[in-house]
Amino acid sequence: MDVTIGSEPPLAGTEVEALLGELERLRGYLLWKCGGLDGDGIRATLGPSTLTLGGLLKHLAAVEATTFAWKLHGRRPFPPFDTWNWDDPESHLRVEDDDTPESLERLFTESAARGRELVAEAIAAGGLGGEADLSDDDGNHANVRRLVLDMIEEYGRHVGHADLIRESVDGLVGEDPPR
Numbered sequence: 001m002d003v004t005i006g007s008e009p010p011l012a013g014t015e016v017e018a019l020l021g022e023l024e025r026l027r028g029y030l031l032w033k034c035g036g037l038d039g040d041g042i043r044a045t046l047g048p049s050t051l052t053l054g055g056l057l058k059h060l061a062a063v064e065a066t067t068f069a070w071k072l073h074g075r076r077p078f079p080p081f082d083t084w085n086w087d088d089p090e091s092h093l094r095v096e097d098d099d100t101p102e103s104l105e106r107l108f109t110e111s112a113a114r115g116r117e118l119v120a121e122a123i124a125a126g127g128l129g130g131e132a133d134l135s136d137d138d139g140n141h142a143n144v145r146r147l148v149l150d151m152i153e154e155y156g157r158h159v160g161h162a163d164l165i166r167e168s169v170d171g172l173v174g175e176d177p178p179r
């Protein structure tokens with residue numbers, strides 16, 4: 001399943017279909033809210049915040065890599081995040097001079113595709129209840145379901161930010177992107 005702007009989770013699907021469908025819907029919302037802008041549009045901020053639409057694309061691409069490679073499977077984050085400067089806590093939110101709307105959208109869509117593959121691998125191996133690599137100090141491991149829910153929550157918060165920033169850029173509002 002690719003990130004499709006305007007995709008909806010099934011009305012009466014299985015738990016897997018419902019959770020992954022909701023994650024896809026949020027990925028699509030983010031692409032819609034960040035799409036079709038020029039360099040100034042992806043760098044626009046709102047109020048005192050330094051958060052940008054381009055930064056949201058980069059951040060969520062990085063979260064796909066850390067959540068689904070490292071936390072889920074115990075693997076190094078996939079490229080380009082395997083060589084990322086994680087000592088700079090703002091690097092995954094900052095739009096650099098050489099970042100373009102196209103390069104940031106490509107980074108996001110490629111990371112979402114890789115995250116999708118890693119989730120499918122984990123579900124095939126043990127279902128939503130399968131054990132993730134991430135554990136607490138007592139050795140209790142998260143399961144796949146928890147990490148998918150964490151990712152839905154992460155997207156939910158940031159799609160809200162994208163709504164506000166995009167409205168301030170060009171007035172685009174709404175929750176139903178064109179199909």
